[in-house]
Amino acid sequence: MHTLYLIAITAEAMSGALVGMRRGMDRFGLCLVGAVTALGGGTVRDVLLGHYPLSWISHSNYVFITIGAALLAAAIAPWLRYLQKLFLAIDALGLIAFTIIGCNVGLELGVSAPVIVLAGAITGVCGGMLRDLLCNEIPLVLRQDLYASIALAAGALYLLLQHCGVTPDTASLIVLASGFSIRMLAIRLRWQFKVFSAADTDTGTGGAH
Amino acid sequence: MHTLYLIAITAEAMSGALVGMRRGMDRFGLCLVGAVTALGGGTVRDVLLGHYPLSWISHSNYVFITIGAALLAAAIAPWLRYLQKLFLAIDALGLIAFTIIGCNVGLELGVSAPVIVLAGAITGVCGGMLRDLLCNEIPLVLRQDLYASIALAAGALYLLLQHCGVTPDTASLIVLASGFSIRMLAIRLRWQFKVFSAADTDTGTGGAH
Amino acid sequence: MHTLYLIAITAEAMSGALVGMRRGMDRFGLCLVGAVTALGGGTVRDVLLGHYPLSWISHSNYVFITIGAALLAAAIAPWLRYLQKLFLAIDALGLIAFTIIGCNVGLELGVSAPVIVLAGAITGVCGGMLRDLLCNEIPLVLRQDLYASIALAAGALYLLLQHCGVTPDTASLIVLASGFSIRMLAIRLRWQFKVFSAADTDTGTGGAH
Numbered sequence: 330m331h332t333l334y335l336i337a338i339t340a341e342a343m344s345g346a347l348v349g350m351r352r353g354m355d356r357f358g359l360c361l362v363g364a365v366t367a368l369g370g371g372t373v374r375d376v377l378l379g380h381y382p383l384s385w386i387s388h389s390n391y392v393f394i395t396i397g398a399a400l401l402a403a404a405i406a407p408w409l410r411y412l413q414k415l416f417l418a419i420d421a422l423g424l425i426a427f428t429i430i431g432c433n434v435g436l437e438l439g440v441s442a443p444v445i446v447l448a449g450a451i452t453g454v455c456g457g458m459l460r461d462l463l464c465n466e467i468p469l470v471l472r473q474d475l476y477a478s479i480a481l482a483a484g485a486l487y488l489l490l491q492h493c494g495v496t497p498d499t500a501s502l503i504v505l506a507s508g509f510s511i512r513m514l515a516i517r518l519r520w521q522f523k524v525f526s527a528a529d530t531d532t533g534t535g536g537a538h
Numbered sequence: 539m540h541t542l543y544l545i546a547i548t549a550e551a552m553s554g555a556l557v558g559m560r561r562g563m564d565r566f567g568l569c570l571v572g573a574v575t576a577l578g579g580g581t582v583r584d585v586l587l588g589h590y591p592l593s594w595i596s597h598s599n600y601v602f603i604t605i606g607a608a609l610l611a612a613a614i615a616p617w618l619r620y621l622q623k624l625f626l627a628i629d630a631l632g633l634i635a636f637t638i639i640g641c642n643v644g645l646e647l648g649v650s651a652p653v654i655v656l657a658g659a660i661t662g663v664c665g666g667m668l669r670d671l672l673c674n675e676i677p678l679v680l681r682q683d684l685y686a687s688i689a690l691a692a693g694a695l696y697l698l699l700q701h702c703g704v705t706p707d708t709a710s711l712i713v714l715a716s717g718f719s720i721r722m723l724a725i726r727l728r729w730q731f732k733v734f735s736a737a738d739t740d741t742g743t744g745g746a747h
Numbered sequence: 748m749h750t751l752y753l754i755a756i757t758a759e760a761m762s763g764a765l766v767g768m769r770r771g772m773d774r775f776g777l778c779l780v781g782a783v784t785a786l787g788g789g790t791v792r793d794v795l796l797g798h799y800p801l802s803w804i805s806h807s808n809y810v811f812i813t814i815g816a817a818l819l820a821a822a823i824a825p826w827l828r829y830l831q832k833l834f835l836a837i838d839a840l841g842l843i844a845f846t847i848i849g850c851n852v853g854l855e856l857g858v859s860a861p862v863i864v865l866a867g868a869i870t871g872v873c874g875g876m877l878r879d880l881l882c883n884e885i886p887l888v889l890r891q892d893l894y895a896s897i898a899l900a901a902g903a904l905y906l907l908l909q910h911c912g913v914t915p916d917t918a919s920l921i922v923l924a925s926g927f928s929i930r931m932l933a934i935r936l937r938w939q940f941k942v943f944s945a946a947d948t949d950t951g952t953g954g955a956h
Binding site: 354358462 | 795796797862885
């Protein structure tokens with residue numbers, strides 16, 4: 330799980346840096362957007378739950394990992410086009426991994442079941458929302474059903490499995506496998522979704538694009 | 539007071555969902571913007587005051603109420619045009635109710651009088667600010683005198699009345715009645731305000747509209 | 748140091764109010780943006796570190812100082828053009844002063860060295876970031892190397908000096924003098940930087956300007 334967490338924050342930091350590049354940011358901006366994208370979900374969750382200290386404050390090496398990943402993404406940006414499928418796959422794994430980690434924090438603190446699922450979804454989704462706010466865009470997650478819904482469903486499934494007596498490790502594996510498959514399917518479906526709603530989305534976001 | 543709180547979060551969630559619809563969001567986005575609009579003010583106040591656990595974390599049914607209200611608003615949106623006056627009235631009641639609730643939290647924590655009034659105004663106003671940030675607009679409250687000022691005045695009056703020996707319940711009723719009346723008057727005044735400053739406001743917000 | 752803090756929040760509140768004016772806000776909006784610009788950096792730092800109560804909650808006069816400064820800035824805005832150099836100098840002093848104050852909070856809480864430097868930089872930089880988010884702009888700091896980098900370098904230097912046995916007071920003076928000089932140099936360099944990247948920056952921010 331810890332390895333998966335490291336892969337997830339690296340992938341998220343790279344995705345943040347790539348969005349920042351498209352918006353004309355310099356290297357410092359890329360690093361900051363990368364770090365916020367990778368660590369922002371967990372930070373929002375911990376601030377809302379009053380769960381101190383934050384993970385990147387007790388483990389400051391996480392900050393350096395995300396900065397390194399952002400700089401790497403900036404350096405290899407021209408090649409990342411060819412790796413886009415790999416990238417989407419890692420991002421999908423990261424979403425589910427973040428959700429499971431968030432649920433575990435909720436379980437640890439003994440909050441109610443709906444709040445545990447919310448804590449998971451917030452961890453998975455808020456990093457990308459903060460990235461979009463910093464880049465002055467309407468958060469993508471607000472306009473794309475199948476990202477946040479998958480995080481919510483994955484969190485609910487994870488809780489349900491544990492409730493039925495499945496061990497945390499097995500539950501994590503099942504949720505990762507099923508969540509990942511559905512997310513990859515959703516990316517295909519999204520293509521179609523995009524075609525039908527392109528006109529609405531364009532006018533909806535106005536001059537911000 | 540509790541009934542009023544439930545009415546207020548329902549009204550705010552519906553107002554958030556309606557703004558989200560105008561910006562081309564899907565159902566998930568509407569629910570999230572609705573929940574953030576309704577619960578965001580209290581969340582910002584509690585995070586700033588270090589007042590844990592947050593209300594929607596100990597009472598997760600609040601989250602479901604706001605999601606239900608957002609979905610309802612999306613379903614009956616075409617009819618809401620005819621109910622706009624009722625809607626504005628509920629929103630005005632909600633603003634004052636949130637402000638009183640925020641002041642009560644400040645009183646409970648024993649902070650100084652100006653901070654109590656601020657805690658009230660933050661509760662009343664921040665939900666709408668977060669809604670506008672998520673929708674990529676300059677928060678309306680920053681461009682409209684008579685929303686936040688009324689929250690501040692209502693909070694100050696509430697404190698003053700209690701200081702003069704009025705019981706909390708009577709003080710709440712007086713503040714609700716007077717704050718509501720002034721807010722409804724302010725809505726009339728706003729029409730005129732809008733006419734005079736329309737040109738400034740349009741250029742001020744640039745391409746974001 | 749305390750005098751410097753008061754000068755810094757006054758300068759930051761005035762800068763926030765001036766940006767708000769350019770975006771067509773009314774007096775209430777100016778006061779709010781001014782207060783958020785001045786007190787936002789410390790607030791973000793304290794929320795992330797779980798360092799309660801926030802400074803402006805235990806010392807509510809800070810809120811009144813920033814509101815007064817914002818109103819003053821609005822009143823003397825036409826004359827501020829002639830004082831722009833003085834203003835930039837005060838802002839540069841404020842950046843370094845905030846950074847040192849943030850590092851002191853980190854030292855007090857006993858967090859690790861990288862987190863202390865981050866706490867300093869967050870204090871110096873986040874006020875301006877929140878100002879830009881409220882005004883619906885991509886935070887300036889994400890597009891300008893030499894603001895946040897100077898905060899990070901100043902924090903690192905401050906820690907290094909103390910590690911080498913320099914007293915906090917002497918270290919503060921050395922960091923203030925060197926940080927201020929480099930920032931003023933950076934403002935000159937920025938002119939050149941702007942010329943070279945003007946085209947990129949314009950397209951990068953799209954319709955938001």
